[in-house]
Amino acid sequence: MLANTPRNPGMPLALDLVEGARANLSAVERRAASLPARRSVKKAWQAAWLVRAIGLIDLTTLAGDDTPARVARLCAKARRPLRPDLTEALGLKAAPTTGAVCVYPTMVAPAVAALAGSGIPVASVATGFPAGLMPLPLRLAEIRYAVAEGAREIDIVITRAHVLGQDWQALYDEIVQMREACGEAxxxxxxxxxxLKSLRNVHKASMVAMMAGADFIKTSTGKEGVNATLPVGLVMCRAIRAYGEVTGHKVGFKPAGGIASAKEALTWMSLMKEELGNDWLQPDLFRFGASSLLTDIERQIEHFVTGRYSAASHHAIA
Structure with missing residues (x-):
């Protein structure tokens, strides 16, 4: 991850940039609604975009009944997400792999073992996922545990109360400590x-997280009532752009939760291309947090190759 993109070093908390955030809800919604209505890629172009989308997926299992065997099966799918006959039919020189595998901290070691030699990084959620309502020392200890187990990426959750109470210094200090606990991850x-209740809060929280040194900002845990939406994604992309204009640093973006169809993936990729540019169509700077998206992408690619749709069970992950 970020092999070709320098890490975001962060910057001192600049409250003027945070408090100056504005978000016109109706304008944001109109812009977001225009994306699926205007942007459409067909035939070979669509197949190419979908192959690219595979490499942008953080293939995820965050279930209470996860086991090392389930994680091993997920990792096998991450190594070979597209059936060999489809890879051959598309004329790909190299079979694609997913961007990462994302698991709970206790499942990091089995995932690392299952992915050995593949180059696919293991991402771990941490800091009391999904609510984050644990004492800060315990959240930092969880980060260190996941890193020690071999996680190369850490998906932390923030304290929502800091955003709702507009306590930006507390949010900044919290994420700075989490970044330090991550080490090289x-x-x-x-x-x-x-x-977070409003798009302004989303923009402000995005700016504070980036100032504190976040390498990516991510929409959701997938456990909230509302997860990744295009209006929220647009606001976060604009925050990334604003931060880059001030600092010159590139920060990644990860929508997560509820993205399950190839069509949705193409819409999100269009958003990235239009708002941030082609660099954000690479796994260095863009990921999908998803568990079922890969199945539909594979079905759509098979339709392109054969002209027929297959049952989802023909492309099972586990």
Missing amino acids: HLKAILATGD
């Missing part, structure tokens, strides 16, 4: 945007 800050 990259930090993705989950904002849980469905809990």
Whole structure:
């Protein structure tokens, strides 16, 4: 991850940039609604975009009944997400792999073992996922545990109360400590945007997380009532752009929760291309947090190759 993109070093908390955030809800919604209505890629172009989308997926299992065997099966799918006959039919020189595998901290070691030699990084949620309502020392200890187990990416959750109470210094200080606990592992800050009540809060929280050194900002845990939405994604992309204009640093973006169809993936990729540019169509700077998206992408690619749709069970992950 971020092999070709320098890490975000962060910057001192600049409250003027945070408090100056504005978000016109109706304008944001109109812009977001225009994306699926205007943007459409067909035939070979669509197949190419979908192959690219595979490499952007953080293939995820965050279930209470996860086992090392389930994680091993997920990792096998991450190594070979597209059936060999489809890879051959598309004329791909190399079979694609997913961007990462994302698991709970206790499942990191089995995932690392299952992915040995593949180059696919293991991402771990941490800091009391999904609510984050644990004492800060315990959340930092969980980060260190996941890193020690071999996680190369850490998806942290913020304290929503800091955003709702507009306590930006507390939010900044918290994420700075989490970034330090990550060491060489990259930090993705989950904002849980469905809990933040307004687009202005989303923009402000995005700016503070980036100032504190987040390498990625991420919409959701997937456990909130409302997860990744295009209006929220647009606001977060604009925050990334604003931060880049001030600092010159590139920060990644990860929508997560509820993205299950190839069509949705193409819409999100269009958003990235239009708002941030082609660099954000690479796994260095863009990921999908998803568990079922890969199945539909594979079905759509098979339709392109054969002209027929197959049952989802023909492309089972586990």
